[in-house]
Amino acid sequence: MTREYVLRCVLMLCFALLSANASNWLYLAKLSSVGSIRDEETCERLRGLIQRQVQICKRSVEVMDAVRRGAQLAIDECQYQFRNRRWNCSTLESMPVFGKVVTQGTREAAFVYAISAASVAFAVTRACSSGELEKCGCDHNVHGVSPEGFQWSGCSDNIAYGVAFSQSFVDVRERGKGQSSSRALMNLHNNEAGRKAILSHMRVECKCHGVSGSCEVKTCWKAMPPFRKVGNIIKEKFDGATEVEQRKVGSAKVLMPRNTQFKPHTDEDLVYLEPSPDFCDYDPRTPGMLGTVGRQCNRTSKAIDGCELMCCGRGFQTQEVEVVDRCSCKFHWCCYVKCKQCRRTVEVHTCR
Incomplete structure (x- = not known):
């Protein structure tokens, strides 16, 4: 061989x-x-x-x-x-x-x-x-009147x-x-x-029907959580x-x-x-093991996103960067929103 x-x-x-x-x-x-x-x-x-x-x-x-x-x-x-x-x-x-x-x-x-x-x-x-x-299509097994008294309808x-x-x-x-x-x-x-994270958290969504927004009749359907x-x-x-x-x-x-x-x-x-x-x-022998060098961290946090833990004790460097945000937004009739651009300087911390 x-x-x-x-x-x-x-x-x-x-x-x-x-x-x-x-x-x-x-x-x-x-x-x-x-x-x-x-x-x-x-x-x-x-x-x-x-x-x-x-x-x-x-x-x-x-x-x-x-x-x-x-x-x-x-x-x-x-x-x-x-x-x-x-x-x-x-x-x-x-x-x-x-x-x-x-x-x-x-x-x-x-x-x-x-x-x-x-x-x-x-x-x-x-x-x-x-x-x-x-x-x-929709779940047609959900129909009729529920024990709570509302009508199953809509697209479950x-x-x-x-x-x-x-x-x-x-x-x-x-x-x-x-x-x-x-x-x-x-x-x-x-x-x-x-x-099961979906199945156990299915929710009931409803819509009311009646005169002047009253809820004389309520139809409901089952929906997934976001x-x-x-x-x-x-x-x-x-x-x-x-x-x-x-x-x-x-x-x-x-x-x-x-x-x-x-x-x-x-x-x-x-x-x-x-x-x-x-x-x-970083481990070149292990694809996906990229390490934390260069990752942003939170200098004031004691959690895993904090610089002490995120940077694994190697320390971090700080630099000031200019950030541009939308601000002073106003709605104009009709129909658009106009904003100004506001500039501010923030500190960014990255792992060594």
Whole structure:
């Protein structure tokens, strides 16, 4: 067996492992649109999909642009929720888009999987309600008069369809050969926890009907919470995530808290397998590990966004920059707003 043959096999194995990463489908967010897909060949050309996801694409071509929007929604929400942390969900042009961070069984990976599964369920459900998809529409199972006395009407969000599609598309790799591995169990659990962040917070929206604005008749429908609220919920679960390990209970393999003094996690909690790195330093061997050099920090904060913690004890530098804001805005009839430009000098602190 030649050295070149071994090297080629290693490279092929690394490529296979990378290609099989379950979060690679997030690369769809890099596309401007996949709404032009009208044939099966285009599904084959989409980067980041494993073969079983390609098959789902072929069966549900019209849903794929909602999946793309879901991928972008997941990335945007991750970057918002982690904007003041050492790891801030920076994306790469390669796969996986968050780098090696999501290939490890850390809290950060748990968040990414949860927010991704939730984003697909959310985006597909929204596409159903807007009439974009022929396969689904409003939830017609919600009808009649409620126990509270109002009439179910309007377009209730078809969250059942969105969740079912998320389960089939996002979970597909984990339900393959490795579904009994610790990492597969972790991913499946966090995917479901992300979807439950929507399911458990569905809300009732109503509209009153009657003379002069009275509420003689009230019609209501079920609606998803804003995705920002979903992100906030999953971020709270990230902060309280449980470190777990795989154990055998009877004939089943399950995840249990590594520390037996901790109470078991629920279906809505996030779980992780290994501690996170400190994310302080750039590591060229670990894509996505960008470090905190050059990151802005808050000099007066004692939290993770403060210069002491964000800069990992390396110190920070301060410079004055001029900021231009809109100010003294006035509404003019009819119909525009005119503002002045105000300049001010602020201090910006960046990590050394």
